Amino acid sequence: MPSYQPGSDTRNRLLVAAAEVFAEQGFRHARVSDICLRAQANIAAVNYHFGDKESLYLAVVQKLDEESKADAPYMQIEPNASPEEKLNTFIREFLGVLLKTGPSTWLGKLMAREMMEPTAALDYMIEKVIPPVDGVARGIVGELLSMPPEAPLVQLCVSSILSQCMIYFDTKEIALRMRPELINPDRSYDPATIAFLAEHVTQFSLHGMQSMAVPVADMPAGK
Amino acid sequence: MPSYQPGSDTRNRLLVAAAEVFAEQGFRHARVSDICLRAQANIAAVNYHFGDKESLYLAVVQKLDEESKADAPYMQIEPNASPEEKLNTFIREFLGVLLKTGPSTWLGKLMAREMMEPTAALDYMIEKVIPPVDGVARGIVGELLSMPPEAPLVQLCVSSILSQCMIYFDTKEIALRMRPELINPDRSYDPATIAFLAEHVTQFSLHGMQSMAVPVADMPAGK
DNA sequence: TTCCTTTTCAAATCACGATTTCAAATTTAT
DNA sequence: ATAAATTTGAAATCGTGATTTGAAAAGGAA
Known part of the structure; x- marks a missing residue:
């Protein structure tokens, strides 16, 4: 069998x-x-x-996960860069993974789909795929906020950043109808558009976090 | 028939x-x-x-759309409030629509689903449902940025704001596994949690836009 | 009441896509 | 070269869920 x-x-x-x-x-x-x-x-x-x-x-x-462990550009952020540059690189790579075409983008798209409509693979992803990405993002954000990566506020900011990238994947069908010139025949976004969006998300997020660089209220604990 | x-x-x-x-x-x-x-x-x-x-x-x-035209709390922002207050109200109401339970939340959830997985109803929504919501959001953001609501930068910021709300709807299944205490048995979020998240999204977004209150680069025009 | 229209019901039918079957073809080992 | 193991292919089967059917029930007007 x-x-x-x-x-x-x-x-x-x-x-x-x-x-x-x-x-x-x-x-x-x-x-x-x-x-x-x-x-x-x-x-x-x-x-x-x-x-x-x-x-x-x-x-x-599993195959895509193993392959991406080998070379996933957004997982290998230049350690000597400034945290601002790191964030920009991370966002640009993550957006590319969602909006471009080709093998290197497939795992990212599967992950985005699992989030909306989970299958048995979600457990694998929660265990193996999400933690590394989440870890890189938390590292960068923690650095920017002068906070440990586990801080609840870091988690919230990571959600805010990732969501801004994912929306362009999730709303592709709307974009296709309202701004068809932005999307290629193969359903990928143009590199120039991706770079432009990445720049906006980076600026928005950097400023969004600027005033948060001190510990504040915690997530409510009880249900 | x-x-x-x-x-x-x-x-x-x-x-x-x-x-x-x-x-x-x-x-x-x-x-x-x-x-x-x-x-x-x-x-x-x-x-x-x-x-x-x-x-x-x-x-x-169509029925939900007509009903919501009658009373949709996030469409009736107090006109005399400061733009900051307006944004906070809008985000709180929009998050509630996605994370609470009950008839008033159904249209919002259908809209979020249409974005990911369009059906024939998407055309109706693009024409009738999205413009009013988008208009309110653009109005508030335009006021905050001292820009006309049609400005491309206003559109980008609206996307950034709405995406931060939608992510908590889209990732509910992950939250169920990683933070089950935040979600009620009826699959709604606790009001305290919603208020907390709304506060974060508001702060993040207000600061994110703070430095953008001047016209900058335009969306690339050609494909 | 009786005829006609509208609504409900249980059971049959359809459509679509995953899975199974088994015979034929191919490959591998000796 | 032959036999066994493996792989492929076309057609059959299954399961799920939407849709249709036609008979019965319910309502209403004469």
């Missing part, structure tokens, strides 16, 4: 095609017939190699 | 139940069997009264 040749060509084509389709459509709307079509594989190939659609999805998430 | 008694009791129960289910699950995941169950109606009632699931959905959106 399991795959006997983990390096099988068909198996790999399925993983690549599936990453693309899942990133574009989300787990539920992705059709395994679509995935097989793009992978030039038979409709039964997913079940033969992975058991079922969800296991394939899990395999995609 | 069409409904003969537009005020039919069953028809109204369907509209109410459908609004609730659609807001909670989104259009695709909502089951008409579920809606009929909650409306105490037969499984065929949706097709008898509305034709099909999508027409019911459209009817729900």
